[in-house]
Amino acid sequence: MAPPKKSKKHKKEPRNLNKCKSVSGVPLGPKAVDSDWWDSFWQKNSTVSGSTVPSDDAEGFKYFFRVSKQTFEYICSLVREDLVSRPPSGLINIEGRLLSVEKQVAIALRRLASGESQVSVGAAFGVGQSTVSQVTWRFIEALEERARHHLKFPDSSRMEEIKSKLEASFGFPNCCGAIDATHIIMTLPTVQTSDDWCDPENNYSMLLQGVVDHEMRFLDIVTGWPGGMTVSRLLKCSGFFKLCDSGERLNGNIRTLSGGTRIREYIVGGVGYPLLSWLITPYESNGLSTSMSKFNAMHESARLLAVKAFSQLKGSWRILNKVMWRPDKRKLPSIILVCCLLHNIIIDTGDKLHPDVALSGHHDLGYREHCCKQVDHTGKTVRDDIAKALTT
Incomplete structure (x- = not known):
């Protein structure tokens, strides 16, 4: 089952609306989400020495994540509500930006697709081992609940x-x-x-x-x-x-x-x-x-x-x-x-x-x-x- 959504108690906000809120010192402004994850990942991992990564961007995406970009977006749509409903504390990359839903799904798919260690997967995305572990399990819990209609008699x-x-x-x-x-x-x-x-x-x-x-x-x-x-x-x-x-x-x-x-x-x-x-x-x-x-x-x-x-x-x-x-x-x-x-x-x-x-x-x-x-x-x-x- 997906975890129950917890009610949030909102504190009274100060009058200065230009002041950014933060979690563990990480700013939460619109630019603080790691939305350009694929460009960064592709630039870092597409030219690894001795690899057989396709040179084409679309085929390269399939190589790493086993699905096309269109299917990837569909998977994201299935788990999005569950992944954004939990507090994002700790889910940041080495640049201090919060992980987008898309990057969380990519991390989980890469872990499942490659079978590589959490350390190796984390290094490919610029996140720590504990983040890979947490993100992957959250994804598994969400997809197990939201995609059951894809496996039925x-x-x-x-x-x-x-x-x-x-x-x-x-x-x-x-x-x-x-x-x-x-x-x-x-x-x-x-x-x-x-x-x-x-x-x-x-x-x-x-x-x-x-x-x-x-x-x-x-x-x-x-x-x-x-x-x-x-x-x-x-x-x-x-x-x-x-x-x-x-x-x-x-x-x-x-x-x-x-x-x-x-x-x-x-x-x-x-x-x-x-x-x-x-x-x-x-x-x-x-x-x-x-x-x-x-x-x-x-x-x-x-x-x-x-x-x-x-x-x-x-x-x-x-x-x-x-x-x-x-x-x-x-x-x-x-x-x-x-x-x-x-x-x-x-x-x-x-x-x-x-x-x-x-x-x-x-x-x-x-x-x-x-x-x-x-x-x-x-x-x-x-x-x-x-x-x-x-x-x-």
Whole structure:
């Protein structure tokens, strides 16, 4: 929730209206706000030795903040009220000017996009480490509250569009999306370490599960769970599973195929997930028929939507791809959620990322996918029906 606005008690002002008010000795006149932050930042950081910063101003902006200037202004509009409603005490740059909302958002985006230390980000903007920390967390709290409409499960009309696009691209009838999970790696203090947080690759990590549509937009996420869990266990602990299992989600129109076969709504997932009536996994690789092999190939193409979405997410917001240094495990889920919101905002606004932003390798490089042996009889029937439909 956004912090409640506090009522302000106004003191009686002196008659001399030309006298400037100040906070901690910083003048608050119209020129005291750091409004020319981009020109200063670009001049200071665009010619760093050995860097690959684009020479074009607009592309350079995207390079540093992952969004176009137009999308940046939209993000500022979402959080502006929250960022200006709190006392600005301490939020000043080295020249003694108050940080504008735009500069605060830029600092937060750069911290999330680069994953660089607060000291490095602060040096790039001419502010201290504590300012970067304070500004970034204020931004995260505000966007988490104000941008939730960018991450919600589709209504029936929107879902019909998603199903149509997925079938046109991958051939799967009545498919609603793809699911995958990734590890956010952490370094934890000794007092906080436990076997739960230690994952199969001996890293301390937090899991993030996401369901995506044909545009790699996140439709549902769950995070905050220890990396020591399997993805199948994570699924069953999620609200998404409970809604699907109770028939409250993926309960839209049933598709009747040409041969009379009826196919319900479902999503596709990898071998780490159980085969369910609404979650279709590939056939085991041994002794496959021609139709099974064709199904697996088409299934893999569709499933890769989720894999690519996580590669895009971690590549764009590199704070998630670097080892998080002693994060507050109560706050980390908010950081992860905000990165997912920013990922969706880029898609929703029609913004385009440079193709080199996405990770070149797998989003969970070094992790082995553990096979889940759970097979639901109804899910097996649905999978066979889909495979048959794809080969006729």
